Amino acid sequence: MSLSANPKSFAYPVLVADIGGTNARFALVDNTDAPTRMCGKTATADHPDISSAIRTAVFPETDIKPRTAIIAVAGPVTGDIIPLTNAAWVIEPLKMIAGLGLEEVIVLNDFEAQALALPGYGGGDIEQVGTGTARQASAKFVLGPGTGLGAAAMIYASETWVPVPGEGGHVELGPVTPEDFELWPHIERYHGRVGAEQLLSGTGLPRLARAVTSYMKAERQFDTPASITMAADDNDPVAVKILEVFARGLGRVAGDFALTVLARGGVYLTGGITPRITRFLTDGGFRAAFEAKAPHEALMAKIPTFIVRHPDPALEGLASFARAPDAFAVDMQGRQWVGAASVA
Ligand SMILES: Nc1ncnc2c1ncn2[C@@H]1O[C@H](COP(=O)(O)OP(=O)(O)OP(=O)(O)O)[C@@H](O)[C@H]1O
Structure with missing residues (x-):
């Protein structure tokens, strides 16, 4: 399901992910005050899809599974099936919700994510x-x-x-x-x-x-x-x-x-x-x-x-947004998916 409203809070922990052509980088934000917990980077070519990479790179790092995922991808976000510009992965938010137990997935453009980091530098x-x-x-x-x-x-x-x-x-x-x-x-x-x-x-x-x-x-x-x-x-x-x-x-x-x-x-x-x-x-x-x-x-x-000089500008921007969604007006139209459990 695709919604257009801008949420003013997220269900924590929030998983943030920067999916590049070569590497995928992950981090966790546990609540509005928590520092970003980096979960390292992994080569996209080493995993068949994003869910497999998250299970390997992120799940061992946390006792509480993420409830929200905010993902930055290079390229436009067009519909429920999002191919990456320079990698074989296809991001399917509804599949991620079903397969990883997430309540909500948001997919943004990678430079939009980098812009979100600018005020905090x-x-x-x-x-x-x-x-x-x-x-x-x-x-x-x-x-x-x-x-x-x-x-x-x-x-x-x-x-x-x-x-x-x-x-x-x-x-x-x-x-x-x-x-x-x-x-x-x-x-x-x-x-x-x-x-x-x-x-x-x-x-x-x-x-x-x-x-x-x-x-x-x-x-x-x-x-x-x-x-x-x-x-x-x-x-x-x-x-x-x-x-x-x-x-x-x-x-x-x-x-x-x-x-x-x-x-x-x-x-x-x-x-x-x-x-x-x-x-x-x-x-x-x-x-x-x-x-x-x-x-x-x-x-x-x-x-x-x-x-x-920040080593992970896109991840930093997504983490800023995850911590303080109210500080930003991010256009969610067609880029936000929620699971059935979250629909009021
Ligand atoms: N030593 C170097 N000198 C100049 N350019 C380099 C060097 N090493 C890599 N590059 C170039 O940097 C570019 C990759 O930049 P960048 O990492 O920003 O790309 P990206 O696609 O956003 O990243 P990702 O690898 O996460 O997909 C490539 O064109 C690569 O050829």
Whole structure:
């Protein structure tokens, strides 16, 4: 059964799960005040389905079985059968309710989950890049180059945080500097266009590498993102140029999103690529591109940008929601399933 109402409390313990293309991560939230109990990660390929992974990774960790599950998946939540974008699992909430004894299952988008973590970050969770100060109770944005380029806004309205997921990773990426104009003709078009994710992601990096290699008339073959970051660590000039262009592009897109929602609460970078290119995010190019938004340079200089250092941003966001559902307005339509026992 699918409901549209937003619950203002959950039955505890709540199991939170971040299901990625490669790994599934689980944690338990025992009540509104309890710290998050991490249950470790497991390779999705090691289990036939999510229920089997939960039985193996979570049930041995708790005397009281979870009554609610809140799950983040990469990709859209469409109906009662939810295939994953990059893994063989199919999430079937009604089967999970029946098979695991759950009362309720909620399935959210993975970057919506990452947005839910933003208001709670502090201390070592984040590292600032450049100037600016995060304003309290103001919009935030999370942008994450991983396998793809994930994006979500976090809006503050009526004393409530409202996560806004979307397909922002597919916005257009155009040339700006004279070097860009020389480089752009070397970029392979995807259906006639250059979307941000086509360059600024793990799958995009080899395409960007081919363009930069051709533009520099160099002899290189970079087939994986790791081969590029490793070569850049050895100061290979082509790999360095690729990551400089990457960081500049990411700054530009991050700046566009900051302008779009006036993200005075900051723009936060996550994703598997980010920690591997820190040097290129902090050398000035990223931040300069972020701020170069005439006529709004002065405004942009005040908006802070951060690298997220928290190891499990999506899980952290789901745990925040599990602890304090009242603090967030999460759209539940078509994404919440309850068992017969819970129907009043
Ligand atoms: N050393 C590295 N340097 C650069 N990129 C890397 C390196 N190792 C892995 N990557 C890239 O990071 C990307 C994966 O990022 P991320 O972990 O955010 O993806 P995901 O799909 O969200 O995660 P999951 O593995 O949980 O499904 C892949 O494109 C991978 O090639």
